[in-house]
Amino acid sequence: MKRLQSICTLFACLWLCAISAQSDQVFQSKTPDWVTPIQAKLSSEKKELDNSPFLYLLVDAQFNLIEEKAYRHLAFKILNNDGVQEMSDFTIEFDPDYQSLFLHKINIYRDDQVIDQLDLNRIKTVQRETNLERHLYDGSLSALFNLTDVRVGDIIEYSYTRKGFNPVHNGIFSTEEYLEYSLPVVNIHGRYLVPKNKDFEIKFFNGTDKPEITEHPNYTEYVIKNNNPKTTVYDSNTPVWYDASKSYQVSQFTSWNDVAKNYNQYYQISVSDRKWLRAKAKEIIEADTVFDDPIVPLTRFVQDKIRYLGFENGLSSHKPSNPKEIFNRRYGDCKDKSFLLSELLKAYNIDAHPILVNSTFGNTVNKDLPSPNSFDHCIVQYHRFNKDYFIDPTINNQGGNAEAIFAPDYGYGLILDEGTTTLTKFEKPDYGKTNITETFIIDSIGGPTRLRVETVYSGYKADITRAEFNGNGISSIQKSYLDFYSLAYADIEVSEELYFKDERDQKNTFTVYEEYRIPNHWTEMPDDPSQIYSEYYALAIDNFMFPQKTAKRKSPYYINESTNIDYNIVIFTPEKWEVNTEYYKSDNPYFEYTYQSKYSNARIDITHKYKALSDHVPAKDYSEFLKAHEKASENISYYLTYNKSLAESYANNDDSDLSWFALFLFLVVFTGVGFLCRLIYTNYDIPSKAHPDDHRPIGGWLILIAIGLCLSPLLTLSPMINNEYFTSDYLLLWSNGNKALVGLVFFEILFNAISLAFNIFILIIFFKRRTIAPRLIIAFYVFNFIGVSLDTLAASFIPSVYATAPGPDLYKEVFKSLIACIIWIPYFIYSERVKDTFVNTYKKKNTEKGNAENMNFLENKPSV
Incomplete structure (x- = not known):
């Protein structure tokens, strides 16, 4: 003491x-x-x-x-x-x-x-x-x-x-x-x-x-x-x-060349020091077992092994220390670290130089008078493969190969070289991406929910996350992550401690895995206790969805242009769920946002994609920017609702999975059309136009028609069974307010019932080679084209049917039906083969049958 x-x-x-x-x-x-002397006014x-x-x-x-x-x-x-x-x-x-x-x-x-x-x-x-x-x-x-x-x-x-x-x-x-x-x-x-x-x-x-x-x-x-x-x-x-x-x-200063030459004189070393650095660079490269390229190990040495500390007084404000001294003492400021890295790279014949930049006003430096006051930072520029690359040696924990090392967009910089005459323009960097997948596993309706989170950071995002994990303990990070999710799920708790996977080399990704449990994820509706709901909130894009509101804004609005998030929410439900498939895309020049939800096999996929397209919004466009976010924010919450009373009633009904109404409707329409086809079969005839000696069997192109007509009933029934048109699930859509989709389903049931009955009728008259077959086949093609067109048109106006905006795939069936009409309708009208094949009439067959019976009667009649 x-x-x-x-x-x-x-x-x-x-x-x-x-x-x-x-x-x-x-x-x-x-x-x-x-x-x-200037006198100050003592009042105003x-x-x-x-x-x-x-x-x-x-x-x-x-x-x-x-x-x-x-x-x-x-x-x-x-x-x-x-x-x-x-x-x-x-x-x-x-x-x-x-x-x-x-x-x-x-x-x-x-x-x-x-x-x-x-x-x-x-x-x-x-x-x-x-x-x-x-x-x-x-x-x-x-x-x-x-x-x-x-x-x-x-x-x-x-x-x-x-x-x-x-x-x-x-x-x-x-x-x-x-x-x-x-x-x-x-x-x-x-x-x-x-x-x-x-x-x-x-x-x-x-x-x-x-x-x-x-x-x-x-x-x-x-x-x-x-x-x-x-x-x-x-x-x-x-x-x-x-x-x-x-x-x-x-x-x-009269030019940028004057500025570059004035300060380049401080970035010179002796021949002996350069030789000493070359030996040290060789040691660093030989100790590395991952990269063949010397740039990455040399960069990582200066970034991670030389700590950042600067003495900025007097000459040191613009003059760096000797690289040999920096190497030995293992610390330096931005000038020191940039000077050292440049010399280490030169030891391997890489054309490298320190470059002065401004960390705040870099994009406006080109408007300044030539002056060292335009800069407050120093990094490294090197030229390779006919291209300029930049490395900021004050950033640590960076990953990726030499060409992928991230450097911020400093706007303009001044290369410290005798030959420099102009400022160097930086290209917009690739900031990488954050890909978040939240998987909610619902084991039972109304019970707790398990949440698994996988977050993949790439590029610059991986660099800053890696630095965060290296600078903080896992317990501290786990606490901050838990606090983050508690904003949306108040009683969330950790079920497994988070862990990570760092793929720093080549891919430069950093993946974080988390597991939580939400005990009380389901809540009763305030106005209807028989219904419960659970919410799924896109928490990671919340900050971007609600920009600050300013009345009559005069200044531009700042945007973090590195924002690029793919946000995936996956929900596994314990039973079938009727989900409206939705799609939304923003239309704004300053940010890109898309939203999509879809359902398949008790799995709901919700995707949010948000990307900044600029670093600011001009004041004149700010109002539209706000409106676009207000519209986009309508998708930030997703709710699952469950009616306990309705579910119990279905559970007590053994046949609840079968929709008797849909089945009855199909059978009534199918029977009715079948009866109508029977009337046509017996009462509708057309005289044959073929010569008696020119009758032909079914052959040629008609073989393709025969195959198509035989497969058509199977193609009609298959999607109806696979899509479960005859289950009670579609009735739940009506109670959920999706009456348009229910109407579309019943239209398809009616259309398919008519099509199936008509198809069977066409098959019969086709193989009997009835004269009415060509006309009715043409009518069948036209009926099919009209029905498919109406169905597709109706579906395109119901947003819950397709996950994306109407495109080529949506109209594929219409296009196929149209092609069939264009090819086969003229064929049945003009083909001689058709005229010579379909020659039989119903009345002719009955007459021949009657004549044959009369002949048998006369032959068997006893003689007088």
């Missing part, structure tokens, strides 16, 4: 010494002579009505490029208690490696009083690392000011100068300043003193302002101001890259 106290005491002493040393770099001085009633916590009265920034000094002057008025809390202390940051801080004034104006609060003894200079959670140590100091006795209505004004520009830029200046803010401001002023004959360019954004330019003997003065800036208001969920405020950039 005493040892711990000693260590803490030593640490405190060292910290106080650091503060004391750092305070030596903060000075007090008057406002420099080169600064143009119009701006104060905005009801903000405070009001900026002046934002003044002046830069002396000759002496490398930056002057800041700010004044603001406290408007309420929140403003007192927020603005009574502030910090000024500076880098002690190359900067000194000079304070000019810190005043509080109250009524007619001027309260001077500039006291160096009250200033705390501390090492304040705001990026440590990102493993970045930038080395900057923060001069901390804590004002006393601040009240509502006070005006606070302070000014300071930072002396010294970062030497890593070699005296080339660039910056970006705003002319509008998201908080109310009264006056914004900017001023630049540029040495004569030095390049200096200004570019304005979201406006066409022009600077005031004044030529002096040794320098040129540029003044940019906005005396009445508007307050920029952003809607919720606006993309981070969207910037609607007026701003401007200044830069002394």
Whole structure:
């Protein structure tokens, strides 16, 4: 314990010494002579009505490029208690490696009083690392000011100068300043003193302002101001890259080649170091037993074995450490890791370079003036097979082969090479997919339900899931997954602990398996206790189905363009279930959603597919985007309902599986049509047109007709039996409200009964070669075409019949029937073979039979 106290005491002493040393770099001085004094307006009633916590009265920034000094002057008025809390202390940051801080004034104006609060003894200079959670140590100091006795209505004004520009830029200046803010401001002023004959360019954004330019003997003065800036208001969920405020950039870099050459000089190593790295790269490759390609093992070494930690102060803000040093100490920031990986790849003759990118505003970098300020990140670019590839060495746990390693869409980047002249455009990456299959097993109606979940992540999705599992324990992940499913199923419980399968190499998939039990999955209907229901909710796409609503949106709406989910729900029921087959597809340019449900053999399959097609929605299209989601969200819940009373009544009926009504209807129609055919058989005749010597037996193409007519009754009965037209299941559809489908079933029963009776009749007259056969066969073909067409047309208007929108398969039977009509109807009309085959009449046969009986009577009559 005493040892711990000693260590803490030593640490405190060292910290106080650091503060004391750092305070030596903060000075007090008057406002420099080169600064143009700007007076802050002490009030602005119009701006104060905005009801903000405070009001900026002046934002003044002046830069002396000759002496490398930056002057800041700010004044603001406290408007309420929140403003007192927020603005009574502030910090000024500076880098002690190359900067000194000079304070000019810190005043509080109250009524007619001027309260001077500039006291160096009250200033705390501390090492304040705001990026440590990102493993970045930038080395900057923060001069901390804590004002006393601040009240509502006070005006606070302070000014300071930072002396010294970062030497890593070699005296080339660039910056970006705003002319509008998201908080109310009264006056914004900017001023630049540029040495004569030095390049200096200004570019304005979201406006066409022009600077005031004044030529002096040794320098040129540029003044940019906005005396009445508007307050920029952003809607919720606006993309981070969207910037609607007026701003401007200044830069002394004349081209992107100047920027690339200026910083490429820091990415050079000696011949001996390169030789040393080549030997280390060989060791890494030889230790790998999976990949023949050196890119993957070298990438994984830098990503997974070199931890991410950066020191960003002074030259280190843009200059990396030596790759040999990085390799040995096993840590580095993005520049360090990219430099190391580039050199390791070069050891295997792979053309690789560090490339500067912007992790937030990458898609707008091409509009910027050439400047290092456009970038905040560094990755690796390599050229292979006539194509550019990119690797982010700060991402770990990545899988797949060299060409499949995921790199984010950074928009544009600057390759650090002497020959670079333009920015490099990134291609849209493949973010991979999440494929979820939830299998619900219902052992008994009203009882508990078993749930098995298989989630397959691929590509980028596999990378981030692998990182999640490597960074957290299974128990913690299981708890978060259980909490997730409890949002839809309150009493869900784990039945088997989750496990995973990681196929990192080649396929790059990560599969998670889960098993749960839902004890009380069935619930009684509030208005009808005899009915119970269970719900199946597409929980994984819930967040995407309900976008944030904004009235009269003016900013674009952010979309996570990596969203790509196939969501499958499989339900196994303990008995037959009548399910409406459904299909829906959204029609929106910013997302793709399809929904489908179908049933087969006590299994219900429900599929949701959701994919983002953009990274944002323009404000003008936001209303339609909302409407499309409202329509799509109607499918997010699926319900199974069960009528206990009806089920009991069917259970008590031994013959419940047979629909006597459907069977009776079929037999009545079949008998009635058979009777009608009998009348036609005995009362309808056509004289034969064939010569008595030209009578022929059934042959030629008529053989095909004979085969078809013989098979036709079997083809008619088979689907009726397989589809269980004569069971009571279809009657349940009527009680469930699907009367259209029941009507279609009864139409098909009627049609098939007529067709079967007529078919048998046609067979009889065909083989008896009756003269009426050709006409009745033509009528049979026409009747069949009309019936199939009507049936298909009716089915196409009932969404529960087909799982997809009407397509070629739906009309296949109609097409076949039409082809049969086109081929065989002309044949029966014009064929001589038909005329010579079908020559018998019913009356002729009866007459011949009577004559034969008379002849037998005369022959047997006794002679007189």
